Amino acid sequence: MPTFEEITAFVNQQPLATAVIALLGLAGLVLAFLVIRVTWKAAVWLFARYVAPRPIEDVLTIAAASIATGVSAQGMWRFSEDVLGLDGPLRLLLFAFIEIAIITSAVRARRNMRENFSAGIDGIAVWALTCLTAVLSSMDARSLPEAVFRLAAPLVAAWLWERGMAIERHRIRGTGRINWRLTPERALVRLGLAEVSDRTTSEVDAHRRLTRVALAAKRAKALREGGASDRKMRHALAKLDKAMDQAVEHTGLAVDPARQEALLAQIAALYNTSALIDADPRVPWEPEADHHPVPARPALPPALAELVNDEDEDVEVLDTTPQVVSTAERAAQIRAAREFWDRQIAKGIVPRTVDIAQEIGIPLSTAREYRALWKLEPQAHAIIEALYQQHGIVDTGAFPAIGADGRVLTKH
Incomplete structure (x- = not known):
């Protein structure tokens, strides 16, 4: 490197040449700045276009697969010289044809996955070509560790590609991986060494x-x-x-x-267990699958049968004469009857017609009309069905209600 004195002497002796060199240096700096700027913009665009939208695991997969492919290509470079005897430009053009074929097959397999939901023959070609380049690269190894390394590098790249394809296959098809029948968990459960559920x-x-x-x-x-x-x-x-x-x-x-x-x-x-042979399970594809015969109603105990057979008209009411009431009084009776009905339903008791008539002081015909409408409501209907299913009690308007403790209530 020339000293400062030598540079000063050259400038004094050759001022024109110095000016030309300075202009060329300045132009080179400007050109380098432009190249760096364009390269930076291109790198930023490529990062935003291809890297940023991808998950971090996909980016790492591509980076690791590229490094493994480079290792395989370096092995093929030596193989083409030592075994094939290629040199110069011919060696440069032909050494990496298998790696290029692997990348081409991988791209085609990804396209087939997006269009046909399957990697197809190109997916098989990726593994076949990977095994081929791994074997060829290891054949020119100088030691056993080097041979193992050259065998492993392409297989690692193929494995990372396969895992990326599996994730994309799951994302596109919406299906999970296959469930192997023979797994360590299944074997331990079969031997009784592991528990299927999460019980303590x-x-x-x-x-x-x-x-x-x-x-x-x-x-x-x-x-x-x-x-x-x-x-x-x-x-x-x-x-x-x-x-x-x-x-x-x-x-x-x-x-x-x-x-x-x-x-x-x-x-x-x-x-x-012997009752299982007489079970008649419902088969959904048989004709008239929704048809269920009504089971025969069980016979009631004598005390309940006597209460059920009693007619509402046989019950003594406070006032049996027809009542003529105004609209306001009728509305008040309806509200009172409805409040009484709701209180009894909340207790799990369906009031009888006579209960409503005696509580409000209205004729049986009016109480029967109210009850006929209100017993169709979901909560009251559920209680009536439960009484029939559990106790065999039929709703006639005069049936006894069942209290919370299971006792039969003949009146509220």
């Missing part, structure tokens, strides 16, 4: 102990009904007694109503 250890243990009690009770019942010998019965009862002792000790069965109900539910299910 205590819940699982309590369920198993209650199940042992139910199964032991079923076996003892079956032996007794089958006329088993005393020895078998003693063994079955001893097993049942032992299972019950363990359940009471470890599950809190004696004081836990939920566990008691669970045990009774299991016993009920096990005792009535």
Whole structure:
């Protein structure tokens, strides 16, 4: 590098050449500034157009796949010289033909995914060409670690491409990945080492102990009904007694109503398994699937039947003479009757016709008219249906209501 004195002497001796060099340097700086500016704008545009809209994992996938492809291309560069004997421009033109084919197949596979929802033959070509370039690159390796590295690099690039395609396939088709039948979770569940649900250890243990009690009770019942010998019965009862002792000790069965109900539910299910053969499940594709025959109404107890058969007209009312009331009085009676009706419905009781008539002091015919309209409302209709389903009580307008404690109420 010339010293400052040498530069000063050159300027003094060659002023014209110095001016030309200065102008050329200034033009070069301007040109470099313009090139840097254009390059920066192009980079910003490319980033905003192709990088920013993509998720970060896609960007990292493309970067890693590009590096792996470069490693594979470097291996093919050496392979073309050492094995094929290519040199100069011919080597530069031909060394990376497989990598270019891989990129072309990957682009075509992505287009097929967007248009036909499947990578098609191009997806298979990506893996085939990747394996080919990996094998060729490793064949010119000078050591075993280098061979393994050159084998792994293209396969890593193909794997990253495959994962990107899987994400895009899920995004386009809206479907998830396949569910493998053989997984570590399924194997552990099959061996009994893992639990399917998210129950705690205590819940699982309590369920198993209650199940042992139910199964032991079923076996003892079956032996007794089958006329088993005393020895078998003693063994079955001893097993049942032992299972019950363990359940009471470890599950809190004696004081836990939920566990008691669970045990009774299991016993009920096990005792009535023979009823499954007579089950008549509904088949939705059969003709007239919505048709359900009305079940026969069960016979009522004598006390209830006597109350149901009583006619409203047989009940003594405070005033049986026809009433002539004004519009205002009639409106007041309707409001009073409606308030009484709503109070009784809130208690779970459907008032009888005679109840309304006696409470408000109106004729039976008027009370029957009000009740006929109000009993069709959803809440009252639900109570009437529950009375029929649970107690077999038919609504005749004079049927007894059922209180919250289950007692039959002949009047409010």
